[in-house]
Amino acid sequence: MANPDPNIPISQVEYKKVTExxxxxxxxxxxxxxxxxxxxxxxxxxxxxxxxxxxxxxxxSKYIFAGILDGTFGEVLPEIKRRALQGLESDDAxxxxxxxxxxxxxLASGKxxxxxxxxxxxxxxxxxxxxxxxxxxxxxxxxxxxxxDEIYNISGDVFWLKEAINNLIENSIRYTKTGKIxxxxxxxxxxxxxxxxxxxxxxxxxxxxNLFTEGGRGKDSVKINVDSTGxxxxxxxxxxxxxxxxxxxESEGPDKGSTFFIELPAEKF
Amino acid sequence: xxxxxxxNNMFSQMSLRIIKExxxxxxxxxxxxxxxxxxxxxxxxxxxxxxxxNGDPKVVIDGLVAQYERLFGRASHEVCREAVRDxxxxxxxxxxxxxxx
Numbered sequence: 001m002a003n004p005d006p007n008i009p010i011s012q013v014e015y016k017k018v019t020e021x022x023x024x025x026x027x028x029x030x031x032x033x034x035x036x037x038x039x040x041x042x043x044x045x046x047x048x049x050x051x052x053x054x055x056x057x058x059x060x061s062k063y064i065f066a067g068i069l070d071g072t073f074g075e076v077l078p079e080i081k082r083r084a085l086q087g088l089e090s091d092d093a094x095x096x097x098x099x100x101x102x103x104x105x106x107l108a109s110g111k112x113x114x115x116x117x118x119x120x121x122x123x124x125x126x127x128x129x130x131x132x133x134x135x136x137x138x139x140x141x142x143x144x145x146x147x148x149d150e151i152y153n154i155s156g157d158v159f160w161l162k163e164a165i166n167n168l169i170e171n172s173i174r175y176t177k178t179g180k181i182x183x184x185x186x187x188x189x190x191x192x193x194x195x196x197x198x199x200x201x202x203x204x205x206x207x208x209x210n211l212f213t214e215g216g217r218g219k220d221s222v223k224i225n226v227d228s229t230g231x232x233x234x235x236x237x238x239x240x241x242x243x244x245x246x247x248x249x250e251s252e253g254p255d256k257g258s259t260f261f262i263e264l265p266a267e268k269f
Numbered sequence: 270x271x272x273x274x275x276x277n278n279m280f281s282q283m284s285l286r287i288i289k290e291x292x293x294x295x296x297x298x299x300x301x302x303x304x305x306x307x308x309x310x311x312x313x314x315x316x317x318x319x320x321x322x323n324g325d326p327k328v329v330i331d332g333l334v335a336q337y338e339r340l341f342g343r344a345s346h347e348v349c350r351e352a353v354r355d356x357x358x359x360x361x362x363x364x365x366x367x368x369x370x
Binding site: 016019026027030034 | 294341
C-alpha cells in the first residue's frame with residue numbers, strides 16, 4: 001500500500017513494486033497502441049483495395065456506356081442512347097464518390113504531399129465559383145459575390161485548396177432548394193477569410209457536433225443527397241488545417257441556411 | 270574476444286530490437302538504460318544505431334536484459350524475449366544469450 005505521508009520516503013521494496021506496476025500498465029498501453037496501429041493499417045489497406053476495385057468497375061462500365069453513345073458498337077435506338085447517358089452520369093457520380101473517400105483516406109494517412117506555392121486565393125475562389133455558377137442558376141438559385149479590394153496571396157497547393165472550395169460550394173448548391181448562395185472574401189489581421197452563405201437546409205445542433213468528422217454526415221443530408229459520404233467536410237478540414245488555416249460553420253438551425261468559413265494565413269509581402 | 274563483423278551485426282540487431290521494444294513501453298529512458306550497460310555503445314538513438322564493443326556479445330545482451338529487469342521486473346524480461354523471438358529461432362542454441370533462452 002502506498003505511504004499516506006508524502007514526507008516519509010517510501011522503502012526500496014515499495015519503490016520497486018510501484019515501478020514494476022507502472023511498467024506493466026505502460027506495457028498494456030503499448031500493446032493496445034500496437035493493436036490500434038495495426039487496425040488502422042488494415043483499415044487503410046481495405047479502403048484502398050475496395051475503392052480501387054469499385055473505381056475499376058465504374059470505369060469499365062463507363063467505357064461501355066461511352067462506346068454506346070459514340071457509336072463504337074454501331075447504331076442504337078435513341079432510348080438505348082438515353083439509358084446509356086444515364087449510366088454514364090451514374091458512373092461519373094460513383095467515381096467521384098470513390099475519389100472522395102480515397103482522397104480522405106490519403107489525406108488522413110499523410111500520403112498527400114502538398115505542393116506549396118504562392119497563389120492568388122481570390123482568383124482560385126472566383127474560378128471555382130464560375131465553374132459551378134451554371135449548376136446553381138439552373139436550379140434557380142441566385143449567386144452573389146462580394147470581394148473586398150485586397151491582395152489575397154497565400155501559400156498553398158492549388159489542387160487541394162480548389163478541392164476544399166469546390167466541396168463547400170457544391171454542398172451549398174446541393175442543400176439549397178431556393179434562394180441564394182453568397183460567396184464573400186475579406187482580409188483581416190493577416191488572414192484571408194472566405195465565407196459561403198446559403199439559404200438552404202441549415203444544420204441542427206446535433207449535426208454540428210459531427211460536421212467535420214470522418215463519416216460525419218448530417219442526419220437529414222441523405223434525404224437530399226443519396227450519395228452523401230460524410231467524407232467531404234472531413235477532407236476540407238484536413239486540407240485547410242494542413243495549410244495552417246481553420247474551417248468552421250454557422251447555422252441558426254434546420255431550414256435557416258448555413259455559412260461555412262475558411263480562414264487561411266495571408267502571405268506577408 | 271574480438272567480434273567478427275557478422276556476429277557484431279547480429280547481436281547489434283538483437284540489442285536494437287530489445288531497446289526499441291522497451292522504448293515503446295518506457296520511452297527514451299530505454300536508451301538511457303542501454304547506455305549504462307558495459308560493452309554497449311549507443312551511436313545514435315534518433316536513427317537507432319548501436320554498436321557492441323569488444324567483449325562477449327552474449328554477455329552484453331545479458332547485461333542489457335538484466336538492466337531492464339533490475340528496474341522493471343519480470344515483465345520487462347518477457348518483453349526482451351518477445352522482441353527477439355524470431356531472431357533466436359534461427360540461431361544455434363549455443364549462440365543464444367542465456368537470458369533469452
